[in-house]
Amino acid sequence: MNNQMEMIAHKREDGTAQTVVEHLEGTADLAEQFAIPPLKNLLKNSGLLHDVGKYQKSFQERIQGKNIRVDHSTCGAITAEHDFDAFEALILEYIIAGHHAGIPDGGDLADQPSETATLSARLKKTDFDDWSQYKHEVHCLPSDNYALMHYFNFLNSTKEEVIDKFTFLVRYCYSCLVDADSLDTEQFCDQIKREPLTSRFENCLSRLNQRFSHFICTTELQKARSRIQAQAYESIMKDAEVYLMNMPTGSGKTLCSAKCALTKAITEKKKRIIYVIPYNSIIDQTAQEFETIFGEDAEILRHQSTYDIEDKEDATDVYKVRFSQATENWDADFIITTAVQFFETTFSNKRSRLRKMHNMADSVIIFDEAHLMPLDFFQPCLESVAYLTRYFGSQAIFLTATMPNYKDLLHRYGLKDLVIQDLITDQSDFHYFDKCEYCDLGMVSPELIYGKASQAPSALIVVNSRKTAKALYEDFGGKDQKNLYHLSTHMTKIDIEDTIQTIKSQLEAIRKHPEKKQAPLIVISTSLIEAGVDLDFHIAFREYTGLDSILQTGGRCNREGSDPNKGQVFTFSLEGQTRRADDIRTSTAKDLLRNESNILDSRCITQYYDTVYYFNEDAMTKNAMYRHPKCGGDPTSIPFASYDGSIIDSLDESVVVPNTEKIQKVIEKSKYTSLSKKDYRHLQRAACNVNRREFEELKQQGVVETNQFGVTVLTNLSYYHRDVGIVTEGEDIFI
The missing domain is CATH 3.40.50.300 (P-loop containing nucleotide triphosphate hydrolases)
Incomplete structure (x- = not known):
């Protein structure tokens, strides 16, 4: 066996080995496949370099069974720093250094590896074995820094715009790399070949049109509904990056948006449709309606905390496996998810979260109840929409009955030249829905x-x-x-x-x-x-x-x-x-x-949002990356790991009420072992919320207990009534 063959990346239990170069090339091919065209060379190079640290003698000893820790990811980042020009090098450094533990903070030039794990500090590390053998097996593609900077318009951006745009770009590139790495590793180690969830958009549109043909259109309100929807179908054919669908309650927004999304996906050859919805209850209604209409022509991925595919009685075991796999990286072409799941993905630095982000590209993305964009993350949310539609091939539809002035807002907080199209320009029929x-x-x-x-x-x-x-x-x-x-x-x-x-x-x-x-x-x-x-x-x-x-x-x-x-x-x-x-x-x-x-007049609604946003401008921009206290003002210091992208910051505590046998069994299990996702979903449904003061009162009375896995349980059921929920005083018992 020659030296190259001896350099092993992974070993199966049966002893079969995958060489480092096989893993690098397999990951590189997938990362290149996932990337938008301007980033294909960069992402291929990321795959070729991400595990060059496995050429170290110490790593080879580890994979043969020696119980030692070996840093192999920093080697790839150092290689990128030496082999590429600054712009491409910095992206590669961030995503390769973090491809296991998450994208690190950029840090400060003075950071030292003995003190911190920032990218700046890790690039100064020297305690590695030689890994130069990669040069004989790995051949990177040429880079064009200027072309990339031109495509993303960095040369004409302000310092603040550069920070936020570069942040999004790094997260996207990281997503391509870590999904490719996961899939190549899984395919070799577990010998799994995934089958994505698929839909037939043309058939779905045909089924939807058939549904519309059965609607009665005789009353003045029904005729008005038809005229409003017709405006949307005509306007969606116009070229734009973001479409605004402002339609009154009761005018058929959901099905109208579905027809617009399917039409756009078919004519523009988009890879997927993603519905982003603020509440789980709306997702449940929307998903059930779509499943009824589209039937077997749409394998819809529902990614929400309250849904478990195991509860779907007619799903086969094979489909359940495919569904569970698709939630990891959104390898599906019709997705319904929550706004929290969608945006917290684009704000993350973690491998498990960001793995699916690259599949937001080349999509039609519908934001239902778009007026509910989280105020404290308003600018980061609109930037995500703007970048996805301008640079990553997607198109967005904002859907609501109470539309803020999103033309101005997207230009102010997203991109100032974003192309935006109103789908409903004539509101003269709105009064029928008052x-x-x-x-x-x-x-x-x-x-x-x-x-x-x-x-x-x-x-x-x-x-x-x-x-x-x-x-x-x-x-x-x-x-x-x-x-x-x-x-x-x-x-x-x-x-x-x-x-x-x-x-x-x-x-x-x-x-x-x-x-x-x-x-x-x-x-x-x-x-x-x-x-x-x-x-x-x-x-x-x-x-x-x-x-x-x-x-x-x-x-x-x-x-x-x-x-x-x-x-x-x-x-x-x-x-x-x-x-x-x-x-x-x-x-x-x-x-x-x-x-x-x-x-209900649109003028009043616009005035309301204009006033609210004017007085909340500081809150709306406070979570933009350029405002983070650890951000030093240039891309080398972006605090990816320190950034808190949690949209929901609840002041409530969750208390599980064990008033059914099923929940009692799960709670008993939680005392001795960690719980599965399915177990946690059961507990979520049996949980109620209390504020911190109420929680302290319950603790003082000794009626709640929190176990080692963080599950808080109500131990005295007299403190819970089905009509009003949890109370802070139990029922008196007379003997």
Whole structure:
């Protein structure tokens, strides 16, 4: 056996070896395949260099069984530093150095390897065995620094733009490399050849058109819906990078966006369609609707924390394996995921997270409820959209009934010359969908709210806190009051879903048999009911909050337009509550409610968002990479590892309520061993939320315990009631 053959990258259990050069070339070919055309040479080179450190004698001893630690990834980064010009070299250094542990912080020129693990420090390391044999087996492709810098327009960008754009570019390149490395390693070591989830877009479009052909179009509202949708179908054929689909509630946004996405994917030959949705409840509805329409023509990947393919009864074992594999790197052409999953991927430095990022390229990406872009990550989110559409071959559709001025916002926080197209330019038919009128009550008593609510067959009351929801529920009679329901995250997800299903059934019965006399149906909820829950009440009440949330509540009043008169939505504040200063969302909404005759008018909605964004500009830009305190102002110092891209920063604690045998078994298992993803999903559904103060009260009373794996369990079930959820005082027991 010659020296080259002796240099081993991986060994199977049966002793079969993969040489280093075989692994380098296999990884390089895949990374090149994944990359957009301008980056193919760079990514091929990354694959060729990422494991050259395995040519070290010490690594070969390790793979033969010697129990030693060997740093092999830094060798590839040092090689890139010496062999390539600055721009390409720096990208290669970051992604190769971090291809196992995650992209490192760039660090400072003075960093030393004995003190820190930044890229700057690691490039100074010298305690390696010779790895120069790679030069006899590895032949990198020529690079063109200027062409890359020109394609990404770095030469005409500000210092801040260079930092953020370079950050995104490095994460994308890292994604290509680590997915290629994982797949080549898996294929050799586990002898697995993956089969992606596939869809037939032409067939899906045909099925969708067939669905549309069955819709009745006789009423004025139905005709208006058809005319609005026709505008979208015509405008989607225009050339743009981002499309804005501003359509009123009830106008068929979801199916209209699906037709636009399929049309674009087919005509532009895009590789995949990605739906990005803010709430799991909306994903559930959207996925079920698409699966019903598209049938076997679409193998839809649902990537969300609350979904487990194991729960799909008609899925074969082979399909379950393919589905689970596809969640790792999004090797599917029809994906539905959450906004948190999508954007936190683009903000990460971790191998497991970033592995799928390269499959966001060359896609049609639909952002449902686009007005809910997280405020604290507003600029990074819009930059991600802008970079994907300008440089990585994707096209985006922003979808909402309350559209902010995204033309200006994308130009200000994304790219100033981004090409943006309105899909709906004529809003003259919008008034047909004004199925509610909004009335401001001011400060009122709970008794007045109850009096008005009980006069209608059904009423929804949405308040801003769990404390208020529970207090109103008890004021109105609690569990002794017939047809009175409470919803808040003090309840487990299982009980929330069961309660919503009961409410939905009662609402349908009331609509179907209005002549039947019965106690009014009254639901008191926190804002969780605004998260894509499809309910239709006769009247609604909304405690003062932002205009977008008020309109979301309005979307659950006379939703189907079945009432001959417009539904009524009342805004209010409650007497006797501790008064806090209104935030900018609430104060702006109050001003519009008092001064405008129709808050559904697009002018009001634009004014609302303009005001909110103006007063929150610092928050909207604070998580841009260029503002990070460790960022030294140039690409060599980007703090990839120190950057916290967590969009959800909850102040709540999660407590599992073991009130079913299944959950009790999982909790018992958690005392002795780590849990599977499936186990955690079961626990998530049986968990409720409490704030830190409530959590401390429960701890002091000794009714919650947290085990070694971080699972907190309610140990006294008298502290949980299915109608209101967890409480901080248990029931008295008399003996």
